[in-house]
Amino acid sequence: MLDVEELKEKFLNLQFDTKEFSLDADKVATVAKMSGETLPEFTDPNHPDFQVPPAIIASLAAGRHLPIEFPKLGGIPMDGGKAVTCIHPVKVGEPLTGRTHLHDIYAKTGRSGRMVFLVSRMEIFDANGTHVATSDSRMVIREKPAQ
């Protein structure tokens, strides 16, 4: 069984990944349109305020899910959800940098056993180094009963 307090002490708030992203305008527009978006600032790459919708920000994946020294997860990992904070409009056509750390680790116990939640936070910066958005990914591990 994972020791949540020990993991928090050892791994929280330590950056473990940096990754560069370059977004394709047509793909960004496709994501917006398939989501039912109709505002041209999200669907029309020629719009002067064309920008990235939150779903694209949520899709940006770090080079690795967890710090390299993180212990093996004993259970079945699942995608528990995503959260996006938009600080400034994210423009297409300029490089973005995502810096990732573990933001939170917590456990919940129910009838089916214990589930451990790992919240990985990617802070996204534009080419000027301005923090433009934050994306949280919740990974849920349902621990095996024997653990």
Next chain:
Amino acid sequence: MSVKTISDVEFGVELPPFQPDTSLRATAAFAEAVGWGRGGRFNDHERARKEGLPGALVPGIMAMGFLTSMIHHWSPVAKVEHIDTVFRAPLLADQPCTISAVVTDIATEEGLVQLDLTVKNSADETRVFGTANVRLPLS
């Protein structure tokens, strides 16, 4: 009526219903655009079943996209500052879903609205839920 300023918002009001496109064509196009097009999970029911899934899925972040779009349909001037979605269970492609949002808090002086968000399948089971913080013009 489209919402133009914070004073147009009433506590407890439900946003107008929005019927998203959950067709396999849409989920496949979405998955391809975010780089998840390989494999059959979002674009091929048969291949998804071979992976042990009940069928091809709607990507979780596509549900986030549906909810953001619904907010923009309600108010084209709304800025979604924060959206948090919990993926409780999978949504299947080619099956209709209902999405809803309700105003749960208003900070009039700041122009901020909080919404509770829900995505249900055709069996009325909640598959995705969450919250959004949205900023609207003061006047």
